[in-house]
Amino acid sequence: MYQYAYHDTPTDEEMLDWLGGLHGGEIISNPLGQPITMPSDYHWRKDLVWVDHQLKAMADARQILDHQRLIQPEAFGAEMVVLAPDPLLETLTTVFTVLVTMLHETDIGQYYRPSPYATRFMWAFGQCAHLQKVGFHQPSTMSRQAADQAVTDLNQRLEAWYQSMKRPDFTYECNRNRRNSFNNYKRLCELMRALFSCHSRLMVVRVDLGYSEFDSPYIDYETARYHREQLCLAFNTHSLFKHLLGYAWKLEWQSKKGFHYHFIFFFDGHQCQEDITQARLIGEMWERTITGGQGRCWNCNLNADKTYHYNAMGCIDYHDSQKQRGLFKLAKYLTKIDEYAAMLVNGRTFQTSRKPSINDGQRRGRPRLYQSSPLNYGNTDL
Structure with a gap:
């Protein structure tokens, strides 16, 4: 079974750096050591490709979140709980944050064509209150009941996303590039x-x-x-x-x-x-x-x-x-x-x-x- 690697999930510091550059470029140095600005479009392109890789990996693995392992007391004997670090949850959060920001918070999305994996992910998770909260605000403690409801909701959305990729229209959209390649090949052969x-x-x-x-x-x-x-x-x-x-x-x-x-x-x-x-x-x-x-x-x-x-x-x-x-x-x-x-x-x-x-x-x-x-x-x- 596919295992999510921790090094593939951005850390909190990396996420903050990324969010800080949403409306501008990153300051780097050229070969002469002079400061220059890296255009934000460069990061958006890499982010969109990264998202696609992560979504395909999740679709292949079809894992769900484990209530018992995720929900942990804030401290020993405390009634309030937190969701423990988890590779799948962190990937869901980062993918959600990137896509929501790109498609809804900025005008960046109008220049790109997200893959069928991404469009169906947004269909399933676009209104997810928990991901909206942890993706754009500081995660907070919650009651055990609220935590259990949050994990249940996430798993239901995951299952809906997995099921949506079994539909014929999803396969049809995924084969769009193959159909275009076939038509282009015919055109080039006819030209020759x-x-x-x-x-x-x-x-x-x-x-x-x-x-x-x-x-x-x-x-x-x-x-x-x-x-x-x-x-x-x-x-x-x-x-x-x-x-x-x-x-x-x-x-x-x-x-x-x-x-x-x-x-x-x-x-x-x-x-x-x-x-x-x-x-x-x-x-x-x-x-x-x-x-x-x-x-x-x-x-x-x-x-x-x-x-x-x-x-x-x-x-x-x-x-x-x-x-x-x-x-x-x-x-x-x-x-x-x-x-x-x-x-x-x-x-x-x-x-x-x-x-x-x-x-x-x-x-x-x-x-x-x-x-x-x-x-x-x-x-x-x-």
Whole structure:
């Protein structure tokens, strides 16, 4: 059975520090020792992810509170009692405090999409008087009858929360990301098939565009989206993208890396052949021009043959089934919805360029020996 670890539950001092920073940032030092302010959004993102981890752990364990062990005399022989320290109770209190503050006490919640675990937790515990009292005020002593009623109420709410996660609508909501991934995969596969129908050779370039370790905590979604939009605007104006035929991007979020994008570009393989150089130049544009030095780029085309078992980087001819197989492997990875990004933003987390039609361009080269591209073996099952 899963055991709740005490080190996963914030101490009173940590809780006070967290509550003190609800409406502002935390003072830290930069690498030069100069004081700077950590934005509160950074903490909210980490708090929301932490809450989701805790709720999933509780849902798997399905524990309840033990009246006999929890209710203890305030002192030896005293009639008044207190609730003894308990990992499950402390986790309930902290999760409740974070969600209530985020969703009801501030306007932070409008920018995020809590998981189905969190929304059902608030349905079950949102009006819990005991958690409201201990979460936002100093816990006090109570009569044994009041304590017994408080624990009974908490267990009834826990059981209601557990039961709510057995409903079909909960499963449907949890599978939302899987459905979105499936649809995104179909869209990307259709784009690739259409491009190979119009062009006999594509040059595939993939870059991961993010931010430096120091800057990433300061980059909120709006900033990351603005940088991505600026890059996409360059597709129509900058000579670097003169032979760009199509693209796709996916937004992700990680605790250390923050918001970052995975981009895949499809260039005309008859006009562009230096894929590593092309990826490097795109990265330099992101780092220097788009983000003003805050950005960082990972060139996935560099040493791709040694890095990827199914290498889909560089030039791919329409009849190269091996590389196209790698392209489908890559498409599945690129279209898998990032769970954290889906929670932390209300906007789009994946997009492809418009799918071309046969009339959009003339197929280059001699007539094909095959009427269809080997790309038709792609399986859309995730």
